[in-house]
Amino acid sequence: VTYRVNTKDHNGESGVYNTHIYAYTKSGKKYGVQAPQTTIVNDKPEISDVEIEVIDTDSYKVTCYVNDFSDISKVQFPTWTEKNGQDDLVWHEGTVEGNTASVIINRENHNFEYSKYNTHIYAYDDEGLANVYTTTINLEEPDLSEVGIILKDVKITDANDDGYTVNVTVLSNSEITKVEFPTWTYKNDQDDLIRETGQKNGNVYSYRVNRSDHNYEFGAYITHIYAYTADGQVKGIPLPIHNIVNTTVRQGWAYINGQKYFFDNAGNIAGNMPAKKIIDVSSYNGNIDWDTVKQYGDIDGAILRITAHPNGYYIEDTQFARNLAECRRLNIPFGVYIYDYANNTNDAVYEANFVINILRKYNVSPSELSYPVYYDLERTQISKEQNIANMNAFISTMNASGYTAHVYSYRAMLNDTLNDPRILANVSWMAAYTNTIGWSNPYYKGNFGWQYTSSGSIPGISGNVDISCWYVI
Incomplete structure (x- = not known):
């Protein structure tokens, strides 16, 4: 009998490997022996x-x-x-x-x-x-006689809370009549599109993007550059997204001394400490451009929906595999969540095992999850006692497989049908789309997320996105 030990089945670890061998007879007897220890040394790739x-x-x-x-x-x-x-x-x-x-x-x-x-x-x-x-x-500069117009050496200067300046060198054998800098914010498509002409200084054209011209919005800005010649030639380029970051106005996300904070609409610092910006996504968010999310979304992690429940049956969320692979590829910390449809504890155990099987299918170990497995309790028709029983069944089943599970719900329900210490002790993520969090939980201590909006805007994701700020309570 031959068996190959693969390091990938053991967290890819090098070091001393211990192997035991067990043989079983038809009568049920078991015989065991320890194989010699083997040392595997991992070299660099x-x-x-x-x-x-x-x-x-x-x-x-x-x-x-x-x-x-x-x-x-x-x-x-x-x-x-x-x-x-x-x-x-x-x-x-x-x-x-x-x-x-x-x-x-x-x-x-x-x-x-x-x-x-x-x-x-x-x-x-x-x-x-x-x-x-x-x-x-x-990368050689092409011949002007072949390309007509060259746009190069694009620089962003004087970037601050109020805007940024775009500078570009424009070359052509023909007369340049104008260089335009159409600009808009990622939020709400092109509702704030402005198309202005830059100022010329030799071969360099400059344009100042002002936040005041774009609904005073912070966040992702998109600028293109178009050069026009007298003989009808046009050349355009899209610039990488530029983020105007809030560092002085104390509302929303702001950076202070290199640390990220979230200020609620009353100007209070959430958690009175630095916070992490976390999104949660599902198949409803479509095919996400995770490279853009990572580069321009300023996020610190993502919580992925792992299941869907069409026609009364659980299936794997159709975007989970891709979202998981992209978070792994881009080193984005992640957790998962499941919306609860359990009517009894047997249903809750089934839900937990369904999640466990998907996690194991993709070799997601408990240690790889940066955030817990969230049990989303939102159905008001389930009694408090039944919710407690379902929650305990789900969490204990997850724990038995090594996974940490917590509860997510919204503030009104946590103040009503879920208002019980047995539930609140497991609540580490809460939704309240209000000016302030307006809620405290004396029964839980640790990492906590306030989902403050369901209509956020993140570059790389079409439409609205749920966004939470994460801190310690």
């Missing part, structure tokens, strides 16, 4: 066969072979140009398929510069060990 493919004058693709005796957890491609040191440094997340990792580097993420580009490759395995490979390539 191997990076080889690096190839660079120039796609066009604006981008190139880096592909490499990565290998390790345990699984490769991620591959990153930090990149910057020779101009101005590392002012344009971006840690690009690679795509890993089997033993091949790749990424596309685009000029738009590096100030639209034509220059020598430096790309390093960092490969990490499950134990966090990393190896590094260095490569360079030149």
